[in-house]
Amino acid sequence: MESLELRKVSVRFGRVSALDSVSIALQRGQAVTLLGPNGAGKSTLLKVLLGLVRSSGQLIVDGTATRADNTFKQQVGYLPEAVAFPENLSGDQVLRFFARARGSSRARVLEVLKRVGLSSAAGRAVRGYSRGMRQRLGLGAAMISEPELLILDEPTGGLDLEGLGVLWSVLTEWRERGRMVLISTHDLSLMEHRVDQMYLLKAGRLITHGSPVSLRHAAAIPVRVDFELVADSALQRAFLSRAESANPSMQLRANTASMQVPAERLLETINLLGAVPGAVAQVRVVEPGLDLVYDELLRRAG
């Protein structure tokens, strides 16, 4: 699969519009995330891809309009939100079922159990699994047939550091092997450096999309520059005088002068370093968190 596109997808549940003409696109080797508050339509959009929800619009694979039929689903692995399995089955039995259903070998089951860190718990019943273990088992079930497209709905829920490590390694592997990953999540900060494209949804509508960097630019939230000053009070006074004239919103806390500046004025602000030689011991540029970018973009969407 080289490319995949959902074009102008709309879903209605009675009078409620769950999705309103939403379009997303993925290319080979890309990881794409869907962002948005509860009820934004993220999970619904993932279900549209799997044919679990009736919708209008088009599914286009490699430039050809298709349907979410069995041929398409053979290329897709899915980890649902709040994944669950029959409680009486062991992790090994669950994965063996998915392997049989997908035509994967027993050796692959053992390989996946090891990959998701459940080899030692494979014989235990799922009822004794923690939420994170269930999530890892779900990830294993989704990846058992090495699908072209991995669809992960809130995959970080309940995962500990080890689990997150497994998730990131799978994400990296899928991208490196030229496959696709589509993720719906609330954990923005975790995803920032791990995805290529982000789609922001609100109340069933697509607000904006782009790379994490381009979304940062679009939000245009000021960056914070912290100047840690030396103890010499004469140097401090001289620096603060220059800095205040350059940026009246500057705040002094302990020996640190902080100022919020638009991204385009960052270089000019950092140049204050040379204004009073020897006054600044250290400078830090703190970019706004992606959650702030997200809040700002949602606020603008109204």
Add this chain to the structure above:
Amino acid sequence: MGRVGVALLVQEFWDRARDRWVLTISALFALLCSAVTLYGKSADEVGTQLTGPSLVTLTSLLVPLVALVLGHDAVVGERERNTLGMLLSLPVSRFEVVLAKFAGRLMALLCSIALGLGAAVAIAHGQSAVLLRLALPTSLLGASFLALGILISSVSRRQVTAASLVVVCWFCLVFFYDLGLLGLLVASDGSVSTGTIGWLVSINPAGLFRTETLRRLSGPGVLEHLGVAVGGPGRVAEVLIWIAWSVLPIGLSGLLLARERDMR
């Protein structure tokens, strides 16, 4: 049936075969069949002749209940556990999912029936052929009520609702249906023909099982002898009724699942 369907069928069979409730009820059925047969064997000639009819009565009560309970959580259980979406994300049609669940559970039910009747056959050496004649109608009775249980599971939003509905269904079809017909016969004061009553008995799988197996085990006059003058529907109609009771609920369940808009 495709690869996913077969995997699901196998999974359903083993899940049921390992289920403590299914094992208990199978053991109970085998025990009761054995007890009835042992009693018949130790009694006089009349007692021996009643072994078959007694087993028919026992089977017509127990097998529908087991089958209904076996089917009641097939779809709603998956829905309530939030596993239906993951199952349907596999390359499988919704109708195939219903069919695989039916086939897997039916296999488990047939094992349970085989255990019960097998125990009876093992004890009653002289009557083995007679008892073996019960195997096919009992399996058809089980398949019909299992299909009905799966249909109830498909229309229910909660497992507890499905459980209540199968019990109501069992009471209605196994107990109250015949009483209702008796009431109709009395109330109509003979204006409803025995032919009509015969048909009304036969369209209920429990009634069809009872009348046809009794007729085959004890001869055509047995029902008249028991004071129930009911004509049979004929072999072709009988086969069609059995097929309809299995195929229609499963088809309807598949249709309902396919029409569902939001699959969790």
